[in-house]
Amino acid sequence: RPLIADLDSLPVPDRTVYERAHRFFALDPVKHVAASRGCPMCCRYCYSAVSRQAYGPGFFRLRSPAHVLEELRVIVATSRVPPLINFVDDNLLASRDWAEAFLPAYAREIGRPFVLQTMPQHVTDRALVDLLKYAGCVNVKIGVESGDERAREAVLGRPISDARIEAAAATLHAAGIGVSTLNMLGLPGEAWQGAWQTVRFNRRLKPTYSMF
Secondary structure, eight states, X not given: OOOOSOGGGSOOOOTHHHHHHOHHHHHOOEEEEOOEESOSOOOTTSHHHHXXXXXXGGGOEEOOHHHHHXXXXXXXXXXXXXXXXXXXXXXXXXXXXHHHHHHHHHHHHTOOOEEEEEOGGGGOOHHHHHHXXXXXXXXXXXXXXXXXXXXXXXXXXXXXXXXHHHHHHHHHHHTTOEEEEEEOOSOTTOOHHHHHHHHHHHHHHOOSEEEO
């Protein structure tokens, strides 16, 4: 199916359809929002790698900050309980320009706490992390995947060093933002020693919580 290149052409989701039908959705404070589709990365274990082969570099698309804010204003105005915004994007901070335009506007117009997921290399810059804190970010999920650098690159296609991941966690901690880590156990060729290496690496990162 052809991609929808202009995500702003799509209407804002009507959550009331679910909230009228299921009380759980109306009372759940966590509201899930997608500001993009796809991911600019090409990690071997992810659906995005196959999709990028099919669609090319245009597979990753971002909604404009104004379009996302329109949806968020509706959420804040209609929520029965104070909402916590969960950005479900694979990599919300993939575009620095987009983040620097969106986050100050979010702080001014929405002002609700939020969580997001991104790559470790996008949160080693203290200026950007301070902007996240100012906007209301309370937790950032980063992909560690494995505590073995060699496995991250050779098996998963994630050529990022331990030092870069540790720098990301330290920068977030210093700004007072929670850190959550995403991990995998039982990678191809991984023995139990490799699994414990991942556990020990997570301990060094001191995350708010870890998902395996």
